[in-house]
Amino acid sequence: MTKAGPKYFPTAGHLLVCQGQSCQARGSQLLYQALWQALDREHLAYYKAGGQVRLTGSGCLGACSFGPTVCVYRERAGALEQGWYAAMDFSQALALAHAVQEEADLPAEHRYGPTPQGTAQGTP
Template identity: 45%
Template sequence: MPKPSKHVFVCTQSRPPGHPRGSCGQQGSTAVFQTFMQQFDQGQLYGQFALTGSGCLGTCDFGPTVLVYPEGVMYTKVKPEDVPVIIEQHLKGGEPVESLLAPAAVWS
């Protein structure tokens, strides 16, 4: 298996309805993850990039969240239609998608 240049983590955490923190799963992260999988399959991106569904990334109020390493770039409120932009602009082009970046406060 070739070493991927970037690794994408999509929070797929689901909590019970009414949980005070909510969850990315309740906010549509499954559709975001599935869109990444479809785009990776269609573009034959596995091997160049890695994709993993993850547990909680800690930013439940801003979900669905996507984290890209090695840069440590976090995207918030990601929708399925944002996935192609993240792939083209960030994964392939090396430029984070400014409009989807997590607020600086999530890192403090």
């Protein structure tokens, strides 16, 4: 008899909200908590029926002077897509989560780093 493993939840993307010191000084703890509550309430969280979004608090994402920093990874058109965001507030982070849930283009506002076209845009 084999022992059952952990349940796997397929998702459309994974958001990371920096919980490093500099981002926390700019409100990232509250952003993380509020975003979790919204994902749960709006059934976007991966453990809700139909939910497609994972959310994790992360260590420093390397844009400390421009936080709260958020990044997202997802598979799109058979490739790994990444989105990097600086100075995020709750409504912007929730819009990002909705884009992941709906498999829509990632928002351009506050985005820096690589674009889907493979070119770098802006600096944080």
